[in-house]
Amino acid sequence: MNLATNRRNLLAGLAAASTAVIGGAASARAPQTGEQNARLLELADELPIRKAAFLQAQEWVDRIYRETMAVWPLAPDEITCEASPFFGTLERDVAGRGIWRKGSENAMGVKTPEKLDEEVRWCAETLGRKHIRRHPDRVEDWESRLAEAKRGRKISERYFAECERLKAASGYEKANGEAATAREALRDIVAAIIEEEETSIEGVVVKAQALAAWGAVPSFYQTFSPGASKWGPKFADAVMRQARETKGVRT
Numbered sequence: 001m002n003l004a005t006n007r008r009n010l011l012a013g014l015a016a017a018s019t020a021v022i023g024g025a026a027s028a029r030a031p032q033t034g035e036q037n038a039r040l041l042e043l044a045d046e047l048p049i050r051k052a053a054f055l056q057a058q059e060w061v062d063r064i065y066r067e068t069m070a071v072w073p074l075a076p077d078e079i080t081c082e083a084s085p086f087f088g089t090l091e092r093d094v095a096g097r098g099i100w101r102k103g104s105e106n107a108m109g110v111k112t113p114e115k116l117d118e119e120v121r122w123c124a125e126t127l128g129r130k131h132i133r134r135h136p137d138r139v140e141d142w143e144s145r146l147a148e149a150k151r152g153r154k155i156s157e158r159y160f161a162e163c164e165r166l167k168a169a170s171g172y173e174k175a176n177g178e179a180a181t182a183r184e185a186l187r188d189i190v191a192a193i194i195e196e197e198e199t200s201i202e203g204v205v206v207k208a209q210a211l212a213a214w215g216a217v218p219s220f221y222q223t224f225s226p227g228a229s230k231w232g233p234k235f236a237d238a239v240m241r242q243a244r245e246t247k248g249v250r251t
Contacts, residue, residue, distance in 0.1 A: 036203050040196045044206040047189055051213040054186045057179040061172070068094045068170040073163065074101070079116075079156045081109040088112035088156075094163075094172050113160065116153040123149055183217055187225050190214045194231045201242050207235050 072094060081087045083106055090098040091108040098107030111119075123146035132138050167173070193210040197203075211231060214222065222228055 036200045036206075037197060040193065040198060040203050040206055043189055043193045043196060044209065047193065047206075047210055047213055050182070050186045050189050051216060054179070054182040055216060057175070057182040061175045061179045064170050064172050064175050065094060068166055068172060072166060073159065074099070075108060075110045075159055076155050079111045079152050079159065081111060083107055083109035086115075088115040092163075094167050094170060095176070110159075111152055111156055113153055113157045116149055116156055119149040120146065120153060183221060186213065186217065187228070190231070191227055194234050198238050198242065204235075204238050204242050207238055211235060 075091050083090055087109050088111045091110045093099050100107055123142055126132055127142045127146065132142060190210045190213060193207055198207065
């Protein structure tokens, strides 16, 4: 069933509801379709196409994510640490989001090769200081730390290389970019529909369908999409405008 058919069914339902509420004068008071803004109807015809394109693109992203994360490695213990900008980065998934391990309150920190290079240099420089060389126990401690940093550097390089390999092979970035483009196209048409002036109750139904289509977008993007927070009040204004055109409806 397409959106045009849905609109006709919704309009019939509105008319029936008006009959039930208003009673004998329903024929005069029921919502009428009238002559609708042609541009609004053109946008309405395009809406399901853009929604379908977004859903298809997002489904592909979600599938890639699930399949890739099934083989995504967790960082080895040798290079994990408490999350801190001083040690490297968060342990991240293929989408770049932090990974919360089961039972953990926060994402783990992971020592990057670059940070471990700094640690290797620091340990080597410390070992070269005279006041350290005078104490064999301290020399032994710093030599152990230096060896640990060097081992960690190799492990970290292999770990991040494997993550990059899996990410590149998955095609996640390309798919996610296409989903973002489709999402923006859907956002643009919803915004255009909300901004277009309706000239009958059918136009209100089109706007309701646009908001329903936008509901398919994850809530994070709904919240932070420019202008989207104003669509609800603007839709309410459209409803009230048409209500004032319907006899017997108090506004």
